[in-house]
Amino acid sequence: MDGQENGFDVIVAGAGYVGLTLAVAVAEARPSLNVGVVDAAPEGVWQRDGRASAIAAAAIRMLERLGCWEEIAPKAQAITDMVITDSRTADPVRPVFLSFEGEIAPGEAFAHMVFNRDLNAALRRRCEELGIDLIEGVGVSGFDTGTRHVTVHLADGASLATRLLVAADGVRSRLRDMAGIGTVHWDYGQSGIVCTVGHERPHGGRAEEHFLPAGPFAILPLAPAEDGTNRSSIVWSEKTTEAERLVAEDEIVFEAELETRFGLKLGEIRVLSKPRAWPLGLTLARDFVRQRFALAGDAAHGIHPIAGQGLNLGLRDAAALAETIVEADRLGRDIGGLDVLERYQEWRRFDTLRMGITTDVLTRLFSNDVAPLRAVRDLGLGLVERMPRLKDYFIRQAAGLSERAPRLLRGEAI
Template sequence: MERKADAKARSGIDVLVAGAGYVGLAAAVSLKQARPGLAVALVDAAPAGSWQRDGRASAIAAAACRMLDQLGVWAEIAPKAQAITEMIITDSRSADPVRPVFLTFGGEVAPGEPFAHMVANRALNGALRAKAEQLGIDIIEGVAVQGFETNGAGMSVHLADGATLAARLLVAADGVNSKLRDMAGIKTVKWDYGQSGIVCTVAHERPHNGRAEEHFLPAGPFATLPLIPDEDGTNRSSIVWVERAEDAKTLVEGDDLVFEHELEQRFGLKLGEIRVADKPRAWPLGLTIARAFVAPRIALAGDAAHGIHPIAGQGLNLGFKDVAALAEVIVEADRLGQDIGALDVLERYQQWRRFDTVQMGITTDVLNRLFSNDITPLRTVRDIGLGLVERMPRLKEFFIRQASGLSAGTPRLLKGEAI
């Protein structure tokens, strides 16, 4: 059970993290573990226990797994995680009787280390919350930040319940529609794709053997991601199904038999009979990138800084990169006796993360526009490109390392090293 911040904690907070999702929790844990002397607190607008109702799962890259291991939570998560042992990519129409495989990836970045795992969001959030509690991090739940102002060497953060918290730094991890980003006057580059991502869990007759598949279909990608079996041994996979927004709404809100029929057309029968194991949900998709990641005494992290298309499965991993870079910058500044909320300190974090984020945003945008269509010349070009990559082992290895989060300039936590 989360502890409530007492009056003493509220009067002298070094770092206040707004948002108790996995990015916010990881940021708080990373800072407190590296610098136990820092007073760290979390405030979250969501009601207590709402995270336990999240039925989704996320792909966690190898670098993020190394970070979670360094933070001391991977041992709890690992038994609930499914290693992705193979990734295959096809390009077809949903009615095509045969879907030729254009690209395959082996599942390891090093012997015995898969390039990614699938983890239930509840398991990830629960492990990070338990670690936060162990470290003595206060979590204030069910209360939104209503406003803040800087005052020299600190800031006052006003909560919706009337309380005011004094802090040196505010980390905004409150999602893609971040209120704190708006309060700080940070503008965004933003557009809507006219697509929605349908997410659900599918039970199937035969085991998936750790294989993930991504089918590029005219309306958007359809990804099948392996999960560990249910408690009763049922084979399961997570589905991320991108459709035109109006079609997704019709599918999710319409007749269950129609949904199952459309799902079966895309999923196929390679794993035997399938059934939908939970209520499908749909989220609108777009690109949102903050024009700045920092302002005086505030730093954006995770979706508050960037919301990208799920076509490459890198949204959560970008957020963990933010956490690792921000923690490293703040910890080093604190060790040197610098003001952790000063703009010159925070700009080091911005310089580290902004280019990589913009690059990933552009990459996912181009991929989505290139593959989410049925234009014959484009289909020919992209299929030739996929085929060429398939025949170039070194290029495939490069893409695997990029997907695993182990590219150049990786922060120490993502290498599995202490700050």
């Protein structure tokens, strides 16, 4: 690289799904580029992640193109339909105000539920096959930007040179701070409780989102366990003090609280994984790029899970940045140049801002029990239910299928 021995063309800081997807996408499309991934987490810690995520259809098309989906698919669960209710916890009946069919095309679900460790394992396998260097257990302690490269300093004292450094190190990104990029942030006073539950009866692939006064309560279908246990993933928003109390309770008390929200439609339920809570807020980076530096994923934006789009928003970043890098390199341009990276920023900023505003409005509109607001939002849900074209538009947006989507998200090679 520019005459530097053992130099990289791209270093990605953060071995989460966004960072690994970006590395795989660049290395597959442009094998001549030397790509490395650096991650501060201890080796193997990702295997203990019991959470699951909703992967939209566009992201699945990308994973197919990158050679990962075939490995993931047998363990994934298609979301065949989705229903939305707006009620109180104690209401004996929760009427459905809005429902969505689960297919955007015959045989293609608008989303699948995937265990995080399965997604991570498939991406890591492709990294190995493509010769991507994966340095684990050591973080980036700092970096110096020069005219032709960035010198990346690792916590163990080593230094690496690269033409482009990408920060995919999460919503509390240290690299973003090091680059001097500020954020817009506010806290919702809520925390998201996440766990996996088992239940007597099969879910039939149905996802449910109940808008309760304290926040949304989502039931997301998972593939059955190896022993045949029916499973679902819970994403449960509560006021932070209440969430902290709930996860600290013993299993019997927690399950009793869960049952009042989950209901009995799937029979007896039991918690299969230890509930954990994360604070919820909105974080938007004021800039996505600097000279030889770019943000991707949660380092660029952290949003409320009310629309289930956080991970998919990050995967759209990965697809757009990979296409920007690959096309620039094919044209002989400097992949770390600010003029090149500003194309990525322009591409992603509007989508990110729109999703941030949407989730913020939905959170404020639905996380309350104010009677006039309840009437307005229920009327709005009912109107959408009666407008098939509008429903189709919303489902395609949720699936990540738009005209400006990067090639990988359309299932095309870069």
